Amino acid sequence: MTPGLPPAMDRPHFIGIGGAGMSGIAKILAQRGAKVAGSDARESATAEALRERGATVHIGHDAAHLAADATAVVVSSAIREDNPELAAAAERGIPVVHRSDALASLMTGLRPIAVAGTHGKTTTTSMLAVSLSALGLDPSYAIGGDLDAPGSNAHHGEGEIFVAEADESDRSFHKYAPEVAIVLNVELDHHANYASMDEIYESFETFAGKIVPGGTLVVAADQSGAAELTRRVRDLNLNVVTYGESEGADVRIQKITPRGLTSEVTVLLGGKLLTFTVSVPGRHYAHNAVAALAAGVALGIPAHNLASALGKYTGVKRRLQLKGEAAGVQVIDSYAHHPTEMNADLEAIRGAAGDSRILVVFQPHLFSRTQELGVEMGQALALADASVVLDIYPAREDPIPGITSELIIDAARSAGADVTPEHAKDAVPDLVAGMARPGDLVLTMGAGDVTDLGPKILDRLSKGSDAANESN
Template sequence: MAAGLPTAMDRPHFIGIGGAGMSGIAKILAQRGAKVAGSDAKESATAEALRALGATVHIGHAAEHLADDATCVVVSSAIRADNPELARAAELGIPVVHRSDALASLMEGLRPLAVAGTHGKTTTTSMLAVSLSELGLVPSYAIGGDLDAPGSNALHGDGEIFVAEADESDRSFHKYAPEVAIVLNVELDHHANYASMDEIYESFETFAGRIVPGGTLVISADHAGARELTSRVSGGPRVVTYGEAEDADVRIVSIVPHGLKSEVTVLLDGEELTFTVSVPGRHYAGNAVAALAAGVALGVPAAELAAALGAYTGVKRRLQLKGEAAGVQVIDSYAHHPTEMTADLEAMRAGAAGRILVVFQPHLFSRTQELGREMGQALSLADASIVLDIYPAREDPIPGVTSELIVDAARAAGAEVKPVHDKADAPAVVAGMAGPGDLVLTMGAGDVTDLGPRILDRLQSK
């Protein structure tokens, strides 16, 4: 069952079309036949992938980039009010649509499965997209990261299922009405938008309340925040819990590591089911079990879905192997919250033969201000780390908030850590530290990912 174009979305203009969430929506609209246009701050492989689908992508933001016949302008929360294309839209009377509303409109007439949580959304959404596709169900999907190539973060499929990553950062996940929703975990993050855990809980309660009548909430039984949320939504949708807790509805019996893979056994409906997860660590095994429980809630046979989950081999920036040089592996991690950092470092520790060396780039001043100490403690799980300056993204600096907060906390936790203020110096510093058998992890949500190839080049020339 294919869905057509939503009303007023046949000639959309995207401001920031190259972003992970925006590009996915643009891609699906282009595949549905819309005349897509947009702009982005810089050239990218994602921009080229969109052009290959027929989209017009301008580089830089200027009023003249917005065509007079555009039916709407799509924006994310990151777009500032003084953007010239936004001002031009107001002059022309062109409706402005938030990214979440555009995505919600794409799900109409389908069976939406929305994946939420403070961590693990992209991985779990990707696992579902890959496994459901492997089973021939031809889902549509919109993911916050690329699977295996630029622009592979979204697809318009002819099946009835739509799998979407549901972003809590700006409360935009309140716009969706899923048949099945996953909540992986609930923690305080996005400090510019949430002042307390109570606000976080209220936001996730609203999301759970959007599940359609007869729908299902799949939620962790292991995570304290998720258990608290479960108690708050009693009397609402059908709830299916998963995890290692004894009272989980889908209980993880064992997770046995095999290098960078895991063999997972679950107890589901009174029967044990064993399958392989092709990414390392308990964190990712838990994501796979959440995907399994959600697929079963949609009516997918458990044994078939479990086998298909083994086809998932990772997503870009989620423990992605960038290469090996001089006996040193370089892996890229998107982890930027202490919980994510800890999970990825523990996963790497389980499969590493030598030392683990981290190049960490803090993301956002507000997050560093609130969680800098915990970030430093997480880095104590590495054998040695270098810490770069804060990647500001959409934020202005906060006086007194620098990456030194993390360095000081890491040292207090007994970690070997060194600040590097010029990112261009990092490859030489890392190459000087690394030896055969070591593993280098570039970590953070900013442009630290660009360092992987440079580190490999420097190692090769040693």
């Protein structure tokens, strides 16, 4: 099955083409034969991967980058109104398309699975993409993170299934009409766009209402917000399938057995027990795998085949990704930036680490999130043996007076955590090298550029080890 190009998307220009969501759509369009161009704030491996696929990628934002023959300009909610390329599009009458509309258009004529939830979307979408590919179904997919290499966040497949990460942050997931939707959890986040849990529930109800008539909603049974959503959508024309450890779950998790950096999961599905391996540690990821299993079964894929294929998933970049080891210290990267995610990843690492110390380098993400959840972030850091807390990564936001990393640091110390503030990111490798000793695990954590520190910490640890060996 080879869908054609969506209307007006044969020569698209992407503003912020290097972003996780934008680059995936650009890649699929390029694979379908579009003449793709775009710009990004800085050079990156993703930008280079797009060039290798035939896209034109400019660095920096300038009206001159918008080609004369561009048929549409694709933007995300992060693009500001004063962007010069956006202004040029308005002056020239070029249609401006939100990335969610572009992604929705790519699903036309296919069987979409949309993965939503406050946490776990990227992992669960990746699990589905990998397992369906392992079964030879060649799905198309668009994921918010790279599987194994820059540019591997998306693929145009010849199969009939399209797996997409559905972003609730700006309500853009309302644009999709999936055959199967997954809701992993429903919590208050994205405080710049949602003022209350009622608004969150209303948004997820709207998303559920977009599922095609007779389609399936796969929803967590154990998480309170998801359970409330289930109650609210019972009157819709949907098949609702719950999963989890709760006694009444339709896909019941019977047992999760930790096995180092993997887990063995046993579920009761259709009256039969099924056991399979999840190649990432922790209860949180085991639940993600069961959600993926339930969604695949809803599309008619045999459960035992899908369970076996799920074992092929070995992780996605920034989701407890092992960056390397030096001087007996392992460095792992985590995208966790919400307290629930932080707790889940730290508990998973704690369960797999045995007696090893866990050192965290945490970079808060967004002033608004820190304002609302900073105390809970600090409390989560108490699960580590020691932490270094950086300044807030602003991303698309302007500073909020009085909101700094001190909010997190004070809460962490009140919870008994050993916390060191560090304002200079470049100083972190030396600081961590002085703290770490053989056998420790170092976790770089956050949704900003803290991920860049992993290789630098490893390099610093390696140099320290070399110097020690020379002195001996």
